[in-house]
Amino acid sequence: MQGQNPSQSSRVDKRPVVSRETVSLAALLQQGRARLASVFPLPEAQAILRRLLSHYWPGWEAIWLATRGAAPFPPEKLSAWQAALHRLAQGEPLAYVLGEVEFGGLSLKVAPGVFIPRPETEEWAFWVARQLTALSPRTVLDVGTGSGALALFLARAFPSARVFAVDKSPLALSIAAQNAERLGLAVQWALRTFGLEPLPADWPTEWDLIVSNPPYIPWTFWDQTEPRVRSYEPPEALFCRDFSLYAKLGAFASSYLSEKGLLVCEIFPPYADEIKNNFERLGFKVHLYCDFQGRARWVVAYRGEFFTFAPASGSSSAR
Secondary structure, X not given: OOOOOHHHHXXXXXXXXXXXXXXXXXXXXXXXXXXXXXXXOHHHHHHHHHHHHHHHOOOHHHHHHHHOOOOEOOHHHHHHHHHHHHHHHOOOOHHHHHOEEEEOOEEEEOOOOOOOOOHHHHHHHHHHHHHOOOOOOOEEEEEOOOOOHHHHHHHHHOOOOEEEEEEOOHHHHHHHHHXXXXXXXXXXXXXXXXXXXXXXXXXXXXXXXXXXXXXXXXXXXXXXXXXXXXXXXXXXXXXXXXXXXXXHHHHHHHHHEEEEEXXXXXXXXXXXXXXXXXHHHOOOEEEEEEOOOOOEEEEEEEOOOOOOOOOOOOOOEOO
């Protein structure tokens, strides 16, 4: 080329190329809402975008207020933001995109193939912690622990308790153990199919608290379940052929629940009465509780006479 300095043409900048495209916070959110509009209702899309912003740019709210949304989003994070938005637009759950979820004040790692803890479960976990404040359990068993959400929440709520948890998924137990290590909470884990395999021989034989959020959606409700849930979350953690696991939990509690012990299970609202009746036939006193949406969501079974149950936020005992 005429007029080109040879020394200049031989210089090659080998530094990685970083996008210098600038997008304001306001424009970023507007684009995000447009991308997610076909997948999520607007309020949910807005909540997801706020959570996504907090993940990639902690403290963005103060910057938003100071600049009225005119501040540019960090260019070096833009490609990661856009990749996350693409996954969300395909219907992938936010927890998998971020690799984490909040549960009861704990930040838990989650991954595809591991059930994502729900706010409904968080609600009754808080209820259990409040209910047993004066009767701190010595031993706690979580059946079907998944990411370890309930076991770890209860380990933190009752630091003097010995907490144990089982799951039939090696992946779930691996994630649960990682969560325990990261949070500095002590839980003993075991790979077991509850009701088919015995618990480890060195575990307690008397339990003050047994909790479970089992797979409880009948397969006949498959078509009524949200498509993005069916597409991404492990079906074995969501769906069941019948409610035999509740019978196994009841039979186990009949033999191993302590005198002042509680069995607390999450349930499928349309079958709340059936599950309640099954526990009553085993000789338990049973309360059903509603979640914040007014649906029967968890069942409490016990044998003693000394409980005065506190109301839940959704309602008092449903029946």
